[in-house]
Amino acid sequence: MTKEPVVAILGATGAVGQEFIRLIEERKFPYSKLKLLASYRSAGKKMTVNGEEYTVEEAKPESFDGVDIGLFAGGSISKELGPEAAKRGCIVIDNSSTFRMDPNVPLVVPEVNPEDIAWHKGIIANPNCSTIIMLMALKPIHDLSPIKRIIVSTYQAVSGAGKEGIDELRDETEAYLKGEEMQPKILPSKSLPKHYPIAFNLIPQIDKFVEKDYTKEEMKMVNETHKMLHDDSIAITATTVRVPVFRSHAESVYVETADELTVDAVRKAIDAFPGAQVQDNPAEMEYPMPLFTSEKYDCYVGRIRKDLYNPKAINLWVSGDQIRKGAALNALQIAEYMLAHDMIH
């Protein structure tokens, strides 16, 4: 493309949308024109990007006329507006789960499967945050020896449920410490009939239950991993749990490979993988913790150790900022990749 792209952020007022703005500034993402879109609720709101003031507009199909790149973080409205934007020649990079398993939509982490970007038909899906963070640790291992088995338990931050999740943890924590009653309204998921406190608690449910008593979040980790690694035979078990952490997910992962690998080889492969960093020194008590992996670009991997019983298995602990690499950063990297490879016209 000769000129810089026209960019629209859908859901600009949300947790992921605000992170898009921060990253566009930090990474000097080029644009000739920028549109901030949200629902009617936020229309008229003023927001500043790169020192310039913008007025948030209500998102409509026509909002995407003349837009080159649509960074979507508006939730389920993607279903309606994604195809409308694509029809208008806008390349949609979507954070919702709407299109992820659509065979006509590539699901992409640029470090994992950039080759899939090429066959897009107007919409590219950003994977689930827990899947992205897990794969940032596992793809380098998969490249050493094909992964056969994954057993993962997650420790997911409340901001994964958006800005309302953040407010809920703060409000409940304050109430609890004052001895007042907590008033859960959002978690485990706003649309579900029951809500439980997350302050000083754990909720072993993220998203609704879908099949065989697994949750949708757990099945996303299975299905999206298969799609991105192009291998449906990998046996994956996930247990996804919400924890009272504001930002950055963490995951305890058991991974079995076709061949026996040394811890040293795994460490080297992860460290050489762009976007992943080994933080693993038991002698110095170094390992990833969400408080310190927050607001970072990279995913951090520690507690890397051989299984005591299965020589072909490794256990590890990964933590990464799910609003950054798990959402806005990954989507923006897809856009950067497409600009760098002249894939946006």
Place this chain on the structure above:
Amino acid sequence: MTKEPVVAILGATGAVGQEFIRLIEERKFPYSKLKLLASYRSAGKKMTVNGEEYTVEEAKPESFDGVDIGLFAGGSISKELGPEAAKRGCIVIDNSSTFRMDPNVPLVVPEVNPEDIAWHKGIIANPNCSTIIMLMALKPIHDLSPIKRIIVSTYQAVSGAGKEGIDELRDETEAYLKGEEMQPKILPSKSLPKHYPIAFNLIPQIDKFVEKDYTKEEMKMVNETHKMLHDDSIAITATTVRVPVFRSHAESVYVETADELTVDAVRKAIDAFPGAQVQDNPAEMEYPMPLFTSEKYDCYVGRIRKDLYNPKAINLWVSGDQIRKGAALNALQIAEYMLAHDMIH
């Protein structure tokens, strides 16, 4: 025994010690005389048990003269005072890790391996809290079909680190919400050279690192399970993580058995097991959460589901009060068992 026993609580001022007192009252545990022991720091402190006032004494070897049952929750001082008390004819039920793997000391959960109580030589060890809670869910499964493989990730409450762990989470949370700096002094473990905040954070280290980059807590879950189930061949992998929860541990467990089991059979077995309760109804969003399993006697098991890939594996989520069943309650149940079976003279 004809008369009621003389009982001493060592560490009566601590998290577990105070729970001993609450449980002795609640369960109407019989005693003819009660002694409250702690370090010199708490000597002289007044405490009320069953409406009667007691003065805390500094624990010394002679404190156990004439004592029938010693409920030990004083930490590493067990090493010195355990044998001293036993020498004086006191039956020691010890919460520390000192004697757990000693071949001369039975390691007991009364619902799991009561038969081991009989061969004690004066000291009986209470297992690690995470191990107890896990086995309360797994022993009924093991009775259906021998367990071959366990992969467990824990979510452990701060009170597992004693009363100072509780204060630390509260103080740090208050500081964080006020925008002040957090001052970690206790976690992951007081005796370690570095300390990290636990408020709104996760620490993937409990106790020190011991072998092959596993922590002592992780190895306890392996070794103590082997000892109590009398089967060293079970392949166990543990990842133990501290979470910002005040009370009640939770664990995500993958368990493989010799034979294929139905979820229904597993549910029935757990519900029939004394001290365990199934709390598992995805349609009603029912599953165990630490906020609600706290201050309960039983361990709660939910998210029970077949593995999607291994027909001989089940995944589940268990939560239980680690100060109660994970420590004081289990120890008191051992004493109750011994009284009921006339094993204290």
